[in-house]
Amino acid sequence: MASAGSADSSPEINVVNLTFSHNSADSRVEPSLVDINISLPKGSRTILVGANGAGKSTLLQILAGKRLISKEGTLVLIKGKDVFRQYPEGVTFLGTEWAMNPVVRGDIVVEDFLNSVGGYRHKDRRDKLLDILDVDLDWHMHKISDGERRRVQLVMGLMADWDVLLLDEVTVDLDVLVRDDLLKFLKRDSEERGATILYATHIFDGLNEFPTHVAHMRLGSFVTLPTSWPFEDFSVAGPNTQLYGVALQWLREDRDFRRELEKKGRKVRGARKDDVPVDSETFYKKYDYSH
Numbered sequence: 001m002a003s004a005g006s007a008d009s010s011p012e013i014n015v016v017n018l019t020f021s022h023n024s025a026d027s028r029v030e031p032s033l034v035d036i037n038i039s040l041p042k043g044s045r046t047i048l049v050g051a052n053g054a055g056k057s058t059l060l061q062i063l064a065g066k067r068l069i070s071k072e073g074t075l076v077l078i079k080g081k082d083v084f085r086q087y088p089e090g091v092t093f094l095g096t097e098w099a100m101n102p103v104v105r106g107d108i109v110v111e112d113f114l115n116s117v118g119g120y121r122h123k124d125r126r127d128k129l130l131d132i133l134d135v136d137l138d139w140h141m142h143k144i145s146d147g148e149r150r151r152v153q154l155v156m157g158l159m160a161d162w163d164v165l166l167l168d169e170v171t172v173d174l175d176v177l178v179r180d181d182l183l184k185f186l187k188r189d190s191e192e193r194g195a196t197i198l199y200a201t202h203i204f205d206g207l208n209e210f211p212t213h214v215a216h217m218r219l220g221s222f223v224t225l226p227t228s229w230p231f232e233d234f235s236v237a238g239p240n241t242q243l244y245g246v247a248l249q250w251l252r253e254d255r256d257f258r259r260e261l262e263k264k265g266r267k268v269r270g271a272r273k274d275d276v277p278v279d280s281e282t283f284y285k286k287y288d289y290s291h
């Protein structure tokens, strides 16, 4: 089976010996990423699967140049360029924190907002995306829903041609029809232009036809390196032919793995506290926050 984790002559994304701690001053805190080595070919579309806290966002943020790594022996390259020193052109990162920025909740009309980031220069693609994402140029950014704001973000982020797209869970609040149309657009775009996508998500419905590779992260490491999809080898994820089934199996394995570690007395990050009821109503009744 083809794995994209091995060395490639000219990979579009190449990470070598990456270990990263959010709090490097405190050696008791386990690193968020441990010894990551991946190499993704141009034109690939890779889905990152992993439980909460697995390290998906951290990896995408590092690739987006949002966190500085200065360790000797570590390489984080996109299009052959070091993302910390000479950030490559044509890389787009779309993450969830954008929608929290007060600027994008201000009283500004969508058309002006898109023009302020060069929308007039990419009118054809912009108009295609407005149609796919069902965005109205007359909307006011402070009067739209979170899902609508997300759609504006996607128009903004995707309207210029990109070579590498880093997507961190930004399709989560789209309705199913818009999400489906968007994924078809991205797949076509990637096929026609040889553009590369790395996509972290928790929603696997309707995603079967999208990826060229699928990978599994757990506790900051790759359990399954980016591997050609659909899997031909049952040993990777059992007899699953649907991505949804693969993800369910991997997440179950992650939970079992985490429980085994906890039994041995190791505190595992990302674990749910068992004394917090899963439904919020019970939680608030139990802790009575009314006073």
Ligand SMILES: Nc1ncnc2c1ncn2[C@@H]1O[C@H](COP(=O)(O)OP(=O)(O)OP(=O)(O)O)[C@@H](O)[C@H]1O
Pocket (backbone or CB within 6 Å): 022, 023, 032, 050, 051, 052, 053, 054, 055, 056, 057, 058, 059, 269, 270
């Ligand atoms: N700003 C931060 N400061 C300290 N630790 C952080 C920070 N952001 C993430 N972490 C830690 O890094 C680890 C990886 O988190 P990350 O957000 O990358 O996981 P993820 O796989 O994207 O999870 P999710 O599916 O919940 O988005 C977690 O243990 C998390 O607690």
